[in-house]
Amino acid sequence: MTAYPKMTREELQKEYAAVSQKFQKLKEQGLKLNMARGKPGKIQLDMVSDIFDVFKTPEDYVSDGVDCRNYGELSGLPAAKRLFAEILGCKPEQVFVGGNASLQLMYDTISKAVTHGMLHSEKPWGKEEHIKWLCPAPGYDRHFKVTESFGFELVTIPMTADGPDMDAVEQAIKDSSVKGMWNVPKYSNPQGIVYSDETIRRIASMKPAAPDFMLMWDNAYCIHELEGNFLPFKDILSECAKYGNADMVFEYASTSKVTLPGAGISCMACSEANMAYLTKLMGIQIISYDKVNQQRHVLYLKDRAHTLELMKRHAGVLGPKFRAVTDTLDREIAPLEIGSWTHPKGGYFVSFDGMTGTAKRTLALCKEAGVTMTGAGATFPYGVDPNDSNIRIAPSLPPVEELTSAVAVFCVCAKMAAIEKLLEK
Numbered sequence: 044m045t046a047y048p049k050m051t052r053e054e055l056q057k058e059y060a061a062v063s064q065k066f067q068k069l070k071e072q073g074l075k076l077n078m079a080r081g082k083p084g085k086i087q088l089d090m091v092s093d094i095f096d097v098f099k100t101p102e103d104y105v106s107d108g109v110d111c112r113n114y115g116e117l118s119g120l121p122a123a124k125r126l127f128a129e130i131l132g133c134k135p136e137q138v139f140v141g142g143n144a145s146l147q148l149m150y151d152t153i154s155k156a157v158t159h160g161m162l163h164s165e166k167p168w169g170k171e172e173h174i175k176w177l178c179p180a181p182g183y184d185r186h187f188k189v190t191e192s193f194g195f196e197l198v199t200i201p202m203t204a205d206g207p208d209m210d211a212v213e214q215a216i217k218d219s220s221v222k223g224m225w226n227v228p229k230y231s232n233p234q235g236i237v238y239s240d241e242t243i244r245r246i247a248s249m250k251p252a253a254p255d256f257m258l259m260w261d262n263a264y265c266i267h268e269l270e271g272n273f274l275p276f277k278d279i280l281s282e283c284a285k286y287g288n289a290d291m292v293f294e295y296a297s298t299s300k301v302t303l304p305g306a307g308i309s310c311m312a313c314s315e316a317n318m319a320y321l322t323k324l325m326g327i328q329i330i331s332y333d334k335v336n337q338q339r340h341v342l343y344l345k346d347r348a349h350t351l352e353l354m355k356r357h358a359g360v361l362g363p364k365f366r367a368v369t370d371t372l373d374r375e376i377a378p379l380e381i382g383s384w385t386h387p388k389g390g391y392f393v394s395f396d397g398m399t400g401t402a403k404r405t406l407a408l409c410k411e412a413g414v415t416m417t418g419a420g421a422t423f424p425y426g427v428d429p430n431d432s433n434i435r436i437a438p439s440l441p442p443v444e445e446l447t448s449a450v451a452v453f454c455v456c457a458k459m460a461a462i463e464k465l466l467e468k
């Protein structure tokens with residue numbers, strides 16, 4: 044197959060006619076497929092639903108002498124703290140175990156900075172003239188929305204194969220109105236990038252002009268390998284402490300994609316000083332989180348080694364789905380030279396970059412053919428991709444057969460959009 048950019052106008056027109064015909068046939072099938080959000084599939088949910096069988100006797104509700112059915116232990120069950128600390132490589136006393144969503148803990152931390160200020164703030168951020176926030180992009184749309192919702196100016200930082208462009212970050216943090224930065228350090232959403240040791244060193248040793256700079260370290264995919272063995276990662280809390288930045292970092296994780304999204308448990312890890320400051324504020328809004336669920340998770344997941352075994356079983360389900368996507372793209376799109384995509388080793392997404400100016404059109408065509416995808420631009424601050432080229436593919440939810448059909452539709456749509464663009468010239 045000749046690459047599209049090398050085809051003559053006549054060849055492109057002929058190819059467009061053929062691809063459009065395929066598109067019409069697909070449309071007539073009345074498909075209803077979804078590759079929009081990174082949700083575990085039914086097989087994965089069924090696989091972990093024995094988590095509801097762990098309570099056998101009333102003693103099972105008691106952990107380290109704490110009856111988890113009652114009020115108390117605002118910062119979480121000690122055993123749940125130990126479990127997350129073992130996974131993240133930090134100390135149990137640095138862990139706050141929350142409810143069913145780490146996103147809520149992230150939102151809450153930033154909202155406290157706005158209303159009350161952080162440990163080293165001169166004043167609550169709400170009283171600041173203007174706040175800027177660093178957003179490595181492509182990135183997680185919900186992160187960007189959180190900081191946008193507080194009225195911060197979102198500053199795009201390009202992603203490299205090693206993580207955020209640190210030259211750009213180091214330049215940006217000289218501005219004292221730059222108060223924080225989003226990070227997904229392992230298997231980033233959507234590219235599956237793992238930050239290099241050098242990037243982590245440069246981040247941990249940053250000297251931001253803002254004394255209350257918040258390094259948001261969302262380790263959402265810290266144990267979410269798709270293939271191969273568990274990839275160890277650095278404890279960001281001790282890395283930051285090493286450079287005198289102990290209070291700069293807030294790390295987050297959850298069991299949303301270990302057990303059940305929406306019914307899992309989440310955590311925030313931070314310095315002991317931040318923990319003391321934040322728990323005091325938290326204690327005003329909640330007496331304690333759902334410790335029954337925390338205990339359910341402790342009994343079910345047991346420890347890091349046992350949790351990693353479960354993650355291998357998830358990988359057994361997810362791996363073939365990811366391969367179905369990347370194999371099809373490799374076969375159908377690679378020879379045409381109209382895009383590139385990631386082959387992630389972990390996480391929940393494949394990131395596709397089409398020709399400049401084709402992402403919106405590709406997704407509009409997908410929608411017409413009954414395939415729902417994450418909106419174009421979602422992976423960039425303010426939902427605007429300056430190149431209109433990045434598309435996030437989420438292969439986890441549909442069964443493999445449905446996924447195969449959905450990717451086939453996607454390829455046809457990407458081809459049509461690319462030819463239309465080439466014919467514009």
Ligand SMILES: Cc1ncc(COP(=O)(O)O)c(C=O)c1O
Pocket residue numbers: 081143144145146147183227232261263296297298299304305309
């Ligand atoms: C990077 C990242 N962080 C956080 C979340 C949401 O986590 P939780 O369910 O713990 O709120 C997601 C979900 O897709 C994610 O991709």
